[in-house]
Amino acid sequence: MTIKIGDSLPEATLKRIGEGVETVDTRALFDSNKVVLFAVPGAFTPTCSERHLPGFVAHYDDFQQRGIGVYCVSVNDPFVMQAWGKDQHVPDGLQMLADGNGDFTKALGLEMDASGYGMGLRSRRYALYAEDGVVKGLWVEAPGEFKVSSAEHVLAQLG
Incomplete structure (x- = not known):
């Protein structure tokens, strides 16, 4: 079942690099916070590196001024x-989160099979806005598209 507006984000653990490899719980990341989470099918892939992540880097301050954290997640x-x-x-504060086994992605119901590209299980491209761990906005791309999960689109939707 795919996550939808009004749902609580599932509890899972993700990894990030801080003082070594750190395990972070989604409750700690999302509860009591306003966050935009955007997911990419893969780091260093063309659309992800040329448009998706750069848009959130360019608009990071716009989100910060609204009191919204920005997290990027990928099955890497x-x-x-x-x-x-x-x-x-990537500016300090924009968190780069690894969902290495795709557990969080599967819990969201937003996984895709990229085996045809030699990439195995990956995340669909999406962005979501959550307050206190509850999804308030969700923008999932159609396969092969990059329109609704861009930083610009998300900012426009948040008013």
Whole structure:
């Protein structure tokens, strides 16, 4: 079942690089916070690196001014996410989260089979806005598209 507006985000653990590899619980990330989470099928892939992540980097301050945190998640390992963040000049505070086994992605019901590209299980491209762990906005892309999950579109939807 796919997550929808009004649902609570599922409890899962993700990884990030801080003082080494850190395990973070989604409750700690989302509860008592306003957050935009956007997911990409893969770090260093063309649309993800040329448009999706760069849009959130460019508009990071716009989200911050509204008191909204920004998190990027992908079914990659935390070292890949860290390297991609450095490559893309991700600002401090924009969290690069690894869902290495796709557990969080599957719990959201937003997984896709990218085996045809040699990538296995991956996340669909989407963005969501959550307050206190509850989904208030959800924008899931149709396969092969990049329209509704962009930073610009999300900002426009948040008013």
